[in-house]
Amino acid sequence: MSNPMSAPDSGPALVARSVAKRFGSTQALSDASLEVRAGEVHGLLGANGAGKSTLSRIICGHVGRDSGELLYRGRTLSPRSTREALDSGIALVAQETSLAPDLSVLENIFLPELGRPGRLSFPDMRRRASDILARLGRDHALPLDQEVRRLSAAQRQLVEIAKALALDADLMIFDEPTASLSPSEVDRLFDILARLREQGHALIFVSHRLEEVFTITDRVTILLEGRTVAASLDTARLTQTDIIRHMVGRDLGAIYATPGLDRRGGARDPVLEVTNLSARPIVRDVSFTVHRGEILGIGGLVGAGRSEAMEALFGLRPRDGGTIRLKGREIALRRPVDAIRQGIGFVAEDRRAQNIVPDLSVRENLMLAHLGRHRGFGLGYRQRQDRVGTLLAQLGLPTDRMDASLLTFSGGMQQKIIMARWLLIDPEVLILDEPTKGVDIGTRSAIYRILRDIADQGVAVVVISSDFEELLGVTERVVVMSDGITIADLPTPILTEEKLTLLAAPRSSTTRNRALLETLAREHGAFAWWALLEEDSLICLGTAAAATAPPLDLRAGEALHPRDTPIPRALAARAQGIVTDGALATLLVPLRNARGHDLGWIGLTAAADTPLPDPGQIAAQVRRLTRDSDDIEGDAA
Amino acid sequence: MSAPTAARPALPGRLIRTLEVRMLGLALVIAVGLSLMSPYFLTQNNIFNILDQSVVIGIVAVGMTFVILTGGIDLSVGSVAGLTGIVLGLALRDLPIPLASAAAVAAGAFIGLISGVLVAVFGLAPFVVTLGMMAIGRSLAYIFSGQTAISGIPESLSAIVYTTVLGIPANVIFLLLLYLAAWAYLTYTKGGRTIYAVGSNREAARASGLNVLGYSILPYVISGALAAVAITFSIAQILSADPLAGNQMELDAIAAVVIGGASLYGGRGSIIGTLIGVLIMVMIRNGLNLMGVSPFWQGTAIGSIIILALLAERLFNWRSAR
Numbered sequence: 001m002s003n004p005m006s007a008p009d010s011g012p013a014l015v016a017r018s019v020a021k022r023f024g025s026t027q028a029l030s031d032a033s034l035e036v037r038a039g040e041v042h043g044l045l046g047a048n049g050a051g052k053s054t055l056s057r058i059i060c061g062h063v064g065r066d067s068g069e070l071l072y073r074g075r076t077l078s079p080r081s082t083r084e085a086l087d088s089g090i091a092l093v094a095q096e097t098s099l100a101p102d103l104s105v106l107e108n109i110f111l112p113e114l115g116r117p118g119r120l121s122f123p124d125m126r127r128r129a130s131d132i133l134a135r136l137g138r139d140h141a142l143p144l145d146q147e148v149r150r151l152s153a154a155q156r157q158l159v160e161i162a163k164a165l166a167l168d169a170d171l172m173i174f175d176e177p178t179a180s181l182s183p184s185e186v187d188r189l190f191d192i193l194a195r196l197r198e199q200g201h202a203l204i205f206v207s208h209r210l211e212e213v214f215t216i217t218d219r220v221t222i223l224l225e226g227r228t229v230a231a232s233l234d235t236a237r238l239t240q241t242d243i244i245r246h247m248v249g250r251d252l253g254a255i256y257a258t259p260g261l262d263r264r265g266g267a268r269d270p271v272l273e274v275t276n277l278s279a280r281p282i283v284r285d286v287s288f289t290v291h292r293g294e295i296l297g298i299g300g301l302v303g304a305g306r307s308e309a310m311e312a313l314f315g316l317r318p319r320d321g322g323t324i325r326l327k328g329r330e331i332a333l334r335r336p337v338d339a340i341r342q343g344i345g346f347v348a349e350d351r352r353a354q355n356i357v358p359d360l361s362v363r364e365n366l367m368l369a370h371l372g373r374h375r376g377f378g379l380g381y382r383q384r385q386d387r388v389g390t391l392l393a394q395l396g397l398p399t400d401r402m403d404a405s406l407l408t409f410s411g412g413m414q415q416k417i418i419m420a421r422w423l424l425i426d427p428e429v430l431i432l433d434e435p436t437k438g439v440d441i442g443t444r445s446a447i448y449r450i451l452r453d454i455a456d457q458g459v460a461v462v463v464i465s466s467d468f469e470e471l472l473g474v475t476e477r478v479v480v481m482s483d484g485i486t487i488a489d490l491p492t493p494i495l496t497e498e499k500l501t502l503l504a505a506p507r508s509s510t511t512r513n514r515a516l517l518e519t520l521a522r523e524h525g526a527f528a529w530w531a532l533l534e535e536d537s538l539i540c541l542g543t544a545a546a547a548t549a550p551p552l553d554l555r556a557g558e559a560l561h562p563r564d565t566p567i568p569r570a571l572a573a574r575a576q577g578i579v580t581d582g583a584l585a586t587l588l589v590p591l592r593n594a595r596g597h598d599l600g601w602i603g604l605t606a607a608a609d610t611p612l613p614d615p616g617q618i619a620a621q622v623r624r625l626t627r628d629s630d631d632i633e634g635d636a637a
Numbered sequence: 638m639s640a641p642t643a644a645r646p647a648l649p650g651r652l653i654r655t656l657e658v659r660m661l662g663l664a665l666v667i668a669v670g671l672s673l674m675s676p677y678f679l680t681q682n683n684i685f686n687i688l689d690q691s692v693v694i695g696i697v698a699v700g701m702t703f704v705i706l707t708g709g710i711d712l713s714v715g716s717v718a719g720l721t722g723i724v725l726g727l728a729l730r731d732l733p734i735p736l737a738s739a740a741a742v743a744a745g746a747f748i749g750l751i752s753g754v755l756v757a758v759f760g761l762a763p764f765v766v767t768l769g770m771m772a773i774g775r776s777l778a779y780i781f782s783g784q785t786a787i788s789g790i791p792e793s794l795s796a797i798v799y800t801t802v803l804g805i806p807a808n809v810i811f812l813l814l815l816y817l818a819a820w821a822y823l824t825y826t827k828g829g830r831t832i833y834a835v836g837s838n839r840e841a842a843r844a845s846g847l848n849v850l851g852y853s854i855l856p857y858v859i860s861g862a863l864a865a866v867a868i869t870f871s872i873a874q875i876l877s878a879d880p881l882a883g884n885q886m887e888l889d890a891i892a893a894v895v896i897g898g899a900s901l902y903g904g905r906g907s908i909i910g911t912l913i914g915v916l917i918m919v920m921i922r923n924g925l926n927l928m929g930v931s932p933f934w935q936g937t938a939i940g941s942i943i944i945l946a947l948l949a950e951r952l953f954n955w956r957s958a959r
Contacts, residue, residue: 316843336844336845337846340845341846348840348844353840354841354844355841355844357904358837358904359833359836359837359900360830360834360837364834368841368842369846371827371830371831371845371846372846373846374827377826377827377828378825378827379825379826379827379830
């Protein structure tokens with residue numbers, strides 16, 4: 001950087017060297033370095049509290065640095081305000097926090113311009129907004145006149161990105177951008193990131209989720225306790241273990257606790273049985289059972305109504321139907337305290353908004369569910385005192401910070417304390433909504449082990465998670481919800497992320513598939529079904545039967561071994577022709593979406609004496625119906 | 638940003654980090670300053686004077702603390718005091734003292750109940766609800782009293798002020814017992830901790846099975862009832878019930894609670910802090926009177942001191958946060 005004026009284009013866009021920052025008694029950054037090139041996605045990784053956000057905020061001018069060097073395109077950068085950073089072309093894409101919810105999409109995209117003198121030209125802004133969205137490949141994804149308040153999380157993020165582009169930002173920092181997105185929305189975001197990379201932007205991607213880091217980043221820099229411990233490593237040469245080792249400073253072993261060491265087969269007692277629970281308009285028909293000592297997963301996309309269903313169960317949200325049985329006895333839960341006294345615990349999703357009481361000490365936060373359950377005028381803390389000690393030891397929590405504020409703890413520690421809050425009252429059932437959201441990877445594996453432990457102690461554990469990998473790693477069984485309805489209940493070992501994605505697809509987006517099944521069933525007098533098919537399992541995604549169809553015992557959301565179906569030969573053969581099993585004739589056609597993604601198989605089963613149509617004709621019919629529609633992708637694209 | 642485990646600071650450091658200790662320090666500084674400016678200030682006579690003047694505002698500030706801890710505010714205390722004073726004055730014409738006082742307290746509690754239900758059940762803004770109650774209370778006080786002060790209060794009522802125990806006036810003893818009870822309630826009972834939890838994070842309190850609704854209403858009931866108790870002590874001293882009584886009392890009470898370190902967003906504050914806040918307010922007013930400062934200037938002085946105290950507090954917190 002001896003001559004900044006002649007810095008070559010291929011040089012690093014941003015260089016940070018030995019940046020340090022102290023907040024009060026906390027040394028947030030001590031020796032952080034980072035180098036980002038134009039045209040790359042650079043992962044900035046680290047456990048919670050490692051200083052990722054502080055470094056991002058220093059680069060964007062939200063906070064100043066105490067020492068260290070910051071060069072942007074070869075020039076020293078000392079943003080004293082967000083405005084200065086924006087003017088030099090650096091923007092932070094925050095998590096929907098920097099939008100004005102009551103203004104329109106258009107006004108939000110150009111929000112920074114409102115802070116500049118001069119008149120605004122709305123037609124001009126509208127044209128520029130369309131250009132920007134076209135560059136992102138999302139031309140019509142945003143209604144420009146809509147109020148931001150009414151957008152989905154993914155749409156809001158798109159507004160944030162468009163806003164950064166409206167400022168001609170060359171360096172964009174994405175801070176945990178996928179936290180509230182569904183898997184398909186994450187894919188779309190990654191499409192956008194890839195486009196921005198091609199257009200020569202330098203992108204910093206801050207995330208906890210390693211699988212995303214591998215998908216999208218070119219290089220990564222890893223922070224540990226405020227210092228850079230691995231700088232600009234090529235992502236392609238790294239393994240997950242490498243990254244975790246850098247992030248926690250040691251080898252971690254397996255992230256997920258080995259599930260089911262102590263599985264005693266299917267004969268366990270059901271503890272909580274929920275049938276036809278509804279809390280309209282979001283929760284429409286939810287049924288599931290969880291057994292003693294089991295970890296049940298509730299999977300689905302953001303917005304499928306999973307949290308709402310659990311809140312309705314717990315008495316936080318009015319129900320308008322359904323029965324709840326605890327150990328076989330029907331119980332009436334009107335308020336959370338009813339559920340708590342029956343032995344149900346609930347770790348809600350949003351730690352800061354729903355769990356932490358900031359002005360009470362750690363001790364009192366621990367005691368909060370006890371206090372809710374306690375009958376009497378006093379506090380009754382003493383009766384739980386011994387249990388607190390054992391719990392803290394069991395969860396690996398410090399015992400000498402009981403009078404501190406919970407806010408001074410890391411996200412992972414906070415989560416453990418909230419879990420301890422419920423374990424303290426010895427629940428029969430513990431429901432956890434996104435238990436590892438905002439929790440660093442080291443603590444995540446600890447939380448998984450704790451879940452395993454408490455299940456092994458006989459608690460029925462229910463885990464809601466949008467992270468399919470987590471669901472597969474932690475649970476023994478997964479109930480999938482879509483559009484407020486439980487649509488599948490399957491053992492974890494037969495599931496994969498792809499299968500979960502297909503199962504979790506919003507019902508609205510599979511309308512075409514279901515219409516296709518209806519049409520096929522009607523036209524051919526047959527039983528039409530859509531399923532994922534493997535050597536030893538069949539997962540049914542949808543069915544339709546004509547009046548004259550032979551009864552086939554397949555139901556959507558069910559998994560069967562092919563040999564337990566009436567059509568084992570057809571399933572084994574998977575031939576592009578009619579295969580008969582006794583009195584049943586079956587025709588199988590593979591289902592692909594427009595981009596060639598495997599979406600399973602469409603099957604048509606009829607009595608052997610009914611003339612089934614020519615296989616080619618069916619295949620053509622399926623293709624025709626799927627060709628020009630995005631809907632049939634089942635959101636799996 | 639997880640803070641690394643901070644070493645436990647030494648005792649002086651811990652004390653200075655306690656807001657009550659800082660405010661007590663401020664109170665002492667003010668006391669010393671005033672005694673330097675007026676030799677009469679630290680006499681036994683004047684100290685009793687200060688305590689006596691603290692009774693009415695101190696009682697109201699207890700209720701205000703409860704309300705503010707839940708994140709609410711009660712602007713109606715002054716006019717509820719005025720109205721319940723009139724109720725007491727009218728009731729004393731036909732009823733014995735205990736029954737008449739009970740009627741006044743019940744009236745105050747009832748008005749508080751209405752405010753509390755409007756706030757907690759219907760989700761109306763506490764500021765607006767109690768602003769409305771403030772207007773209604775004052776208006777009814779004028780109507781019931783026939784626009785004039787009610788005199789002819791039985792002299793025996795003043796016995797509650799002029800009785801002394803071990804040389805301490807009964808009203809001061811009542812005040813101290815009230816603060817002791819309020820402190821114990823807020824610190825050691827389920828209800829007290831629920832009030833803090835509701836003010837700090839209503840959602841979390843609800844999800845933990847606490848009775849959020851009940852303990853959002855209760856503070857308004859307590860506030861209304863204590864406004865009536867306060868005016869009873871006041872009437873006992875002057876033996877007259879004025880419909881204008883308690884005018885602007887809410888401002889003094891809120892100021893005392895805020896000086897005592899409570900957050901208007903709820904969840905933070907303490908009853909000890911409020912007591913110190915009350916004493917600071919009364920001392921300043923008393924000292925200004927002793928020095929012969931015009932009553933018209935006293936508002937400026939008190940207002941400035943409130944703002945400076947809060948500003949100092951904010952600067953202190955900034956410094957320790959950075």
